[in-house]
Amino acid sequence: MKSKINDQVPLSTLIFTLNWEDPESDVRAIDMKEGQTLMTITSGGCNTLNFLLHAPEKIYAVDINPAQTCVMDFKIAAIKNLDHHEFISLLGLIKCDKRLELFSRIQHDLSEESKLFWNANSKLVKKGILFNGKFERFVKLAGKMLNFIQGRKKVEKFFSLETLIEQRDFYNKRWNNKSWKLIFTVMFNKKRLAKKGLVAEYFHFDDGAQTFSESFYNRASKVLCDIPVKSNYFLSAYFTGKYNSENEVPLYLKAENYEKIKRNINKIEVITADTKYWLEKMPCSCIDGFCLSNICELMSEEDTKKLFTEVARTAKPGAKICFRNLMIPREIPEELQNIISKNKCVSENLLATDRSFVYSKVAAYDVIKK
Numbered sequence: 186m187k188s189k190i191n192d193q194v195p196l197s198t199l200i201f202t203l204n205w206e207d208p209e210s211d212v213r214a215i216d217m218k219e220g221q222t223l224m225t226i227t228s229g230g231c232n233t234l235n236f237l238l239h240a241p242e243k244i245y246a247v248d249i250n251p252a253q254t255c256v257m258d259f260k261i262a263a264i265k266n267l268d269h270h271e272f273i274s275l276l277g278l279i280k281c282d283k284r285l286e287l288f289s290r291i292q293h294d295l296s297e298e299s300k301l302f303w304n305a306n307s308k309l310v311k312k313g314i315l316f317n318g319k320f321e322r323f324v325k326l327a328g329k330m331l332n333f334i335q336g337r338k339k340v341e342k343f344f345s346l347e348t349l350i351e352q353r354d355f356y357n358k359r360w361n362n363k364s365w366k367l368i369f370t371v372m373f374n375k376k377r378l379a380k381k382g383l384v385a386e387y388f389h390f391d392d393g394a395q396t397f398s399e400s401f402y403n404r405a406s407k408v409l410c411d412i413p414v415k416s417n418y419f420l421s422a423y424f425t426g427k428y429n430s431e432n433e434v435p436l437y438l439k440a441e442n443y444e445k446i447k448r449n450i451n452k453i454e455v456i457t458a459d460t461k462y463w464l465e466k467m468p469c470s471c472i473d474g475f476c477l478s479n480i481c482e483l484m485s486e487e488d489t490k491k492l493f494t495e496v497a498r499t500a501k502p503g504a505k506i507c508f509r510n511l512m513i514p515r516e517i518p519e520e521l522q523n524i525i526s527k528n529k530c531v532s533e534n535l536l537a538t539d540r541s542f543v544y545s546k547v548a549a550y551d552v553i554k555k
């Protein structure tokens with residue numbers, strides 16, 4: 186917690202105003218069907234909102250950080266009260282100088298905590314919240330470094346390429362130079378990572394890399410060569426700090442999906458809690474799908490075991506799980522692997538096609554119980 190605006194309401198740091206996990210991977214991992222009950226990690230709210238297109242019965246959006254709950258509340262209240270053009274204007278997807286007016290029209294639908302949070306952050310509302318969380322500000326800085334190193338024209342050229350053949354050719358001939366490799370060495374060098382308690386020698390990288398920088402370089406190179414740039418809004422977000430066009434955006438931001446999102450908006454319940462303790466209070470066998478992001482990297486092995494014990498208990502028979510690692514390897518504890526079983530074939534495919542290339546693992550699991 187950073188500070189308090191009064192004795193009751195803690196002001197926490199807003200980290201994400203977007204999800205950086207590819208929602209297509211979540212949908213495929215949990216094999217989403219209409220009428221299901223899901224548990225998602227809220228983060229920037231995008232992936233939870235995308236799920237509304239599959240008409241779920243209920244989504245519990247859980248996040249330990251109250252600021253992420255405020256982001257979700259903000260987006261939900263905006264969807265309930267605004268038309269599509271107003272919605273994307275308020276969020277900051279398109280230019281607008283009336284954001285505070287639009288905000289005043291959604292306030293009555295915010296919780297007291299969210300109202301206080303956003304009034305204390307009205308400068309951010311005025312700017313448009315998208316791309317203005319702490320993580321996104323870091324991404325924008327990294328994007329500036331990339332544009333400086335590679336040159337703005339080269340970056341623009343990359344986004345104009347039409348086929349994978351062109352992408353690979355461009356990558357090999359013009360992109361994959363010493364400066365490109367240097368970015369990874371600077372960002373993921375031993376000193377910087379050691380400060381965070383990470384020593385590469387302890388880790389085994391799935392791609393055979395020896396260091397974190399090599400592993401991230403491999404993943405970034407792969408996405409530049411193997412995934413069509415035109416369909417990858419994560420690349421434009423990472424490389425230019427924005428979405429390149431109104432068409433290349435998460436599905437919940439698109440005009441054609443807005444009515445369906447609006448119709449289903451009341452299906453989301455937003456909860457501020459540590460997932461493992463929230464699950465503890467839920468009944469047995471009540472959830473069809475879990476999207477757990479990479480939350481276990483922030484937990485001890487013991488807490489990871491507690492989390493998955495609760496997942497196994499609250500999952501319906503046949504439930505599915507999407508689970509990621511960013512840097513630190515975490516796996517389902519051995520003693521639970523007979524109940525929570527990795528679907529190797531789907532997992533390999535998810536990792537190969539994930540548009541947000543930063544994750545070392547994107548995996549799908551089935552819950553096998555009676």
Ligand SMILES: C[S@@+](CC[C@H](N)C(=O)[O-])C[C@H]1O[C@@H](n2cnc3c(N)ncnc32)[C@H](O)[C@@H]1O
Nearest residue numbers: 205228248249250253458459460478479480511
């Ligand atoms: C795990 S982060 C992942 C985002 C990003 N991809 C990354 O790797 O940094 C996503 C969200 O998980 C939330 N989170 C972390 N641990 C959690 C927990 N135990 N229960 C609920 N939410 C948690 C964070 O507050 C954050 O909003």
